Amino acid sequence: xxxxxxxxxxxxxxxxxxxxxxxxxxxxHRYLAGMAIPGLQDWLLSLDFSWAQELCxxxxxxxxxxxxxxxxxxxxxxxxxxLINRLSTPMRAKF
Numbered sequence: 001x002x003x004x005x006x007x008x009x010x011x012x013x014x015x016x017x018x019x020x021x022x023x024x025x026x027x028x029h030r031y032l033a034g035m036a037i038p039g040l041q042d043w044l045l046s047l048d049f050s051w052a053q054e055l056c057x058x059x060x061x062x063x064x065x066x067x068x069x070x071x072x073x074x075x076x077x078x079x080x081x082x083l084i085n086r087l088s089t090p091m092r093a094k095f
Contacts, residue, residue, distance in 0.1 A: 008070040015063040019056045026052040 026049045033044040084095055 012066050015059045019059040
């Protein structure tokens with residue numbers, strides 16, 4: 001059961017690491033393909049990375065879904081209470 005307890009954490013980590021790696025490789029590919037290096041430029045231009053952006057969008061969507069579920073389950077979900085914490089105690093109680 002320890003594995004199932006950490007499954008969401010591993011999924012979130014895999015999705016963010018995979019999306020980051022795909023974006024990095026795509027950006028390096030784009031900049032290296034613009035360099036006039038004979039042979040290398042032709043080979044890089046033959047590679048098709050049009051799928052990279054779409055895949056990263058889907059990976060970030062699923063990461064956000066798993067992250068929100070994990071945050072709610074563990075009780076560490078992000079709360080926006082900066083302004084509320086700056087108020088005085090009586091005003092904070094009203095909000």
